[in-house]
Amino acid sequence: MIRGVTVVPVTGPEAVIRDGAVAVADGEIVYVGPADGLPDGFTADRVLGGPGMVALPGLVNAHTHAAMTLFRSYADDLPLMKWLEEAIWPLEQKLIAEDVYWGTLLACAEMLLGGTTTFADMYFFMDRVAAAVEKSGIRASLSRGLIGIAPNAEKALKESRAFxxxxxxxxxxxxxxxLGPHAPYTCPPDYLRKVVAMAAELGVGIHIHVAETRQEVEGIKKQYGCSPVALLAETGLLDLPVLAAHCVHLSPEDIAILAAKGAAVAHNPESNMKLASGIAPVTELLTxxxxxxxxxxxxxxxxxxxxxxxxxxxxxxxxxxxxxPEALPAYAALEMATIGGARALGLGDKIGTLQPGKRADIILLNLRRPHLYPPHDVVAHIVYAAQAGDVDTVIVDGNVVVEGGRLLTLDLDTVLDNARHCALRLVGKPKARSLL
Structure with a gap:
């Protein structure tokens, strides 16, 4: 049971419960409401919460490449294609399964400590990613990355089916x-059609990068005579559940296609800013x-x-x-990070809000911090002022995985040491400014 807290269930802008409670049994939320309205006879093995705490749904990271934590600060201040072709892709050729395992555990540790309870990943050696997810206690939607123009394209499809x-x-x-076809510029239409057929066979969705840069959009138009979104529609890919990452450079027609097809978008503002890819039309997409x-x-x-x-x-x-200033209000941003991400991953019926019947993915933030006082508007504080260090407790599927800001499922020193050794092997001689 969580009680004596402010509850932000993300079921509506005004649905904030002062002196609220959340009751959990067998990994499922069974009550959300005022503390004095708990069901008669409900008893808890553990009681969490207290004054100054805010309970809200676990955050959903709708697009990442978890093991790329090993490349953090390795290649900065470059445009996307130069960053990929000259820095990241050559380094990825050196990856082995254990690199991906420890890099993913490092990502899981970082995300759990920061209140993220679910993430969507696209990468390689996905069996090791899955093993890291299982060990850490986090929730994840996993996709084996597919490059249709690569020599191992057909082998990768077979591996995806098995995974x-x-x-x-x-x-x-x-x-x-x-299934995780990388992007329209690395997966030709014929290959995408194979992915579509396999996804339909397996009953799963598709995670793909779309319209991330102007260069990509112009290249697809030159090669196929249409936008990346229109190309995906033509291949039938958008007829399945789709998680489209980035979607920075969209025309009004593209937005109409995504809306009509029911595709979901994963917006990545900080990556898009850092790589100077552009600003996604989030307001227009939501509208x-x-x-x-x-x-x-x-x-x-x-x-x-x-x-x-x-x-x-x-x-x-x-x-x-x-x-x-009203283009994206605080509550809309909070929805994107919780129920929006959950729906994008096809998990909206299981997580993303605090409601009876949903799985107990819950985080507690400690608002007794100088940067969160006075507590005028709790939602505004969460979006505009809260920091990862304010996360006190994290619960995934009813299991407490972070308590008092301490990770319970992993030995953090072991994860850090192994990630460091993997990174050192990958980069060889460290940079002059490196601490490796």
């Missing part, structure tokens, strides 16, 4: 799977009825996995881009 069959629904349902979640992208292009910070950046970026 989905082995891991989808594992860890008491905490692990779900999608059109498109589901929009929030993601950090990989730590190599952010450089952290802090979803509280991402909310603030998302809201401020839309305001300044449109010179309109």
């Amino acid at each position: 989905v069959r082995e891991w989808h629904g594992r860890a008491n349902g905490r692990i779900t799977c999608m 059109a009825g498109v589901t929009v979640g929030l993601g950090t992208d990989g730590a190599a292009s952010n450089n952290n996995l802090d979803m509280l910070e991402e909310m603030r950046s998302a809201a401020l970026l839309q305001k300044v881009a449109r010179e309109d």
Whole structure:
């Protein structure tokens, strides 16, 4: 039981419960409401919360590449394609399974300590990613990255089928799977059609990068005579559940297609800013009825996995881009980081809000901090002022995985040491300014 807290269930802008309570049994939320309204006879093995605490749904990181924590600060201040082609892709060729395992555990530790309870990942050696997810206690939607123009394109498809069959629904349902074609510029239409057929066969969705840069959009138009979004519609990909990452450069027609097809978008404001990719039309997407979640992208292009910070950046970026302080209000940003992300991952019926019947993915923030006083508006504080260090308690699927700001499921020193050794092997001789 959580009681004596302010509850922000994210079920409406005004649905804030002072002196509230959340009751959990067998990993499921069974009550959310005033503390004096708890069901008669309900007893708890543990009672959490207290004055100054705020309970809200766990944050959902709707797009990242978890093991890229190993590349954090390795290649900064470069445009996307130069960053990929000259720095990241060559380094990724050196990755082995254990690198991905420890890099993912490092990401899981960072995300859990910062209040993220679910993430959507697209990368390699996904069986090791899944093992890290299972061990850490976090929830995840996992996709094996597919490059249609690569020599191993067909092999990767077979590996994806095997991965989905082995891991989808594992860890008491905490692990779900999608297929992960990288992008239209690395996956030709014929290959995308194979992905679509396999996704339909397996009953899973598709996670793909879309319209991240102007260069990508112009290249697709030159090659195929249409936008990336229109190309995906033509291949039939948008007829399945789709998580479209970035969607920075969209025309009104593109937005209409995404809305009509029911595709979801993962907005990554800080990565898009750092790589100078542009500003996604989030306000227009939301107005059109498109589901929009929030993601950090990989730590190599952010450089952290802090979803509280991402909310603030998302809201401020839309305001300044449109010179309109109402372009993305605080509550809309909070929805993107919780129920928006949950819906984008196909998990909206399970997580994303605090409601009876949903899985108990809950975080407690400690508002007794100088930067969170006086407590005029709790939602505004969460979006505009809260920091990862304010996260006190994290519960995933009813299990306490962080308490008092301390990670309970992993030995953090072991994770840090192994991640350091993996990074050192990958980069060889460290940079002059490196602490490796």
